[in-house]
Amino acid sequence: MHGTEAVGESDALIDARRYLEICNACRYCEGYCAVFPAMEQRREFSAGDVSYLANLCHGCKGCFYSCQFAPPHEWNLNLPRVFAELRDDSYAEHAWPAALGGLYRRNGVVLAAAMAGAIALVLIVAMILSGSGMFGAHAVRPGAFYEVIPFPAMMWTGIVTLGWAVLAGVISTVKFWRASGAPSAALLDVGSWKQATSDAVKLTYLDGDGHGCNEATEAYTQTRRHLHHAMAGGFVLCLAATAVATVFHHLLGWVAPYAIYSPPVLLGLVGGVLLLAGTAGLFAIKLRADPVPSVKRLLGAEVAIVLLLACIALSGLLLLALRGTGAMGTLLAVHLGFVLALFVTLPYSKMMHAPFRFLALLRNAYEAKAH
Ligand code: SF4
Ligand code: SF4
Numbered sequence: 257m258h259g260t261e262a263v264g265e266s267d268a269l270i271d272a273r274r275y276l277e278i279c280n281a282c283r284y285c286e287g288y289c290a291v292f293p294a295m296e297q298r299r300e301f302s303a304g305d306v307s308y309l310a311n312l313c314h315g316c317k318g319c320f321y322s323c324q325f326a327p328p329h330e331w332n333l334n335l336p337r338v339f340a341e342l343r344d345d346s347y348a349e350h351a352w353p354a355a356l357g358g359l360y361r362r363n364g365v366v367l368a369a370a371m372a373g374a375i376a377l378v379l380i381v382a383m384i385l386s387g388s389g390m391f392g393a394h395a396v397r398p399g400a401f402y403e404v405i406p407f408p409a410m411m412w413t414g415i416v417t418l419g420w421a422v423l424a425g426v427i428s429t430v431k432f433w434r435a436s437g438a439p440s441a442a443l444l445d446v447g448s449w450k451q452a453t454s455d456a457v458k459l460t461y462l463d464g465d466g467h468g469c470n471e472a473t474e475a476y477t478q479t480r481r482h483l484h485h486a487m488a489g490g491f492v493l494c495l496a497a498t499a500v501a502t503v504f505h506h507l508l509g510w511v512a513p514y515a516i517y518s519p520p521v522l523l524g525l526v527g528g529v530l531l532l533a534g535t536a537g538l539f540a541i542k543l544r545a546d547p548v549p550s551v552k553r554l555l556g557a558e559v560a561i562v563l564l565l566a567c568i569a570l571s572g573l574l575l576l577a578l579r580g581t582g583a584m585g586t587l588l589a590v591h592l593g594f595v596l597a598l599f600v601t602l603p604y605s606k607m608m609h610a611p612f613r614f615l616a617l618l619r620n621a622y623e624a625k626a627h
Pocket of ligand 2: 285288289290291292312313314315316317318319320335336339461
């Protein structure tokens, strides 16, 4: 048994440790991403170290296509694949409550069921509360949305589900940070926060060595990085639209729906288009991705979260376009159903890669400075 190997370790962890030791001797890929310089600072790899490196990996696949020891070589070295498995293991292992960690294993099914259930629930509640008014034509005037779903029902459902998601997500993230053995001092280092934020916003490590990622072939492309930027930017703009609308409603007393040229609608419109474009493109990329450096069982979860975000964007844009028609009530209920599904599944979905990776980037920035 290896010095850092413990009884009960997964095959993925044992494989990863073997690969890392080979890479540490080879070092051919050290310019590709942060993982290689970070591994070179270590001679042995604890389970926490490997989990940290797996979450630092952005899955660009550059090291797979460059590696002389990748399949069909007998050493079968495949870092993107084993890191993807270990990332998924880390989400499940640190989920809170722990009993819900198993949801990661069936994430595609769970997400689809949550979507269908949430939409059905919102539609039924809306029909009970508004009766036939849900399907009538609505003038675009203040309070029209709340004739379909009363404001308190909408607000409290959002607060409770999002509040739960944030609580569970924060606890999971803290568990990951502690279990990976990260130095506490990194949390207080302003320079490391700046560097990690810059790396996260720019997606530095989806850039390979400046040439981008591999997707289905050995050819490099910046497409995935650009699409991820569109998706994340669109998501942030949609959040900003909701925040501005909240200020309008609670501080200024201006009630939705708002005029097309108002800040919440413009932010939501641009955000929705970017979110839809980014998710549609990423969905297409996932479908034609090379299966060898990927994990087939994780495809359902990855596709499901992208589709859920696309459904939120599309239903929001349709609601904006048709809010003066008889379709408004149904579209509002469907849109809120998709949003509700995202909130409920957030801490048990691929979305957890965002805080885990950010903390890995923070640790990397701190260790790189200290080294
Ligand atoms: S992935 Fe292959 S080529 Fe790259 S450092 Fe590791 S062993 Fe060397
Ligand atoms: S897949 Fe990309 S990000 Fe991950 S270890 Fe290889 S080169 Fe680095």
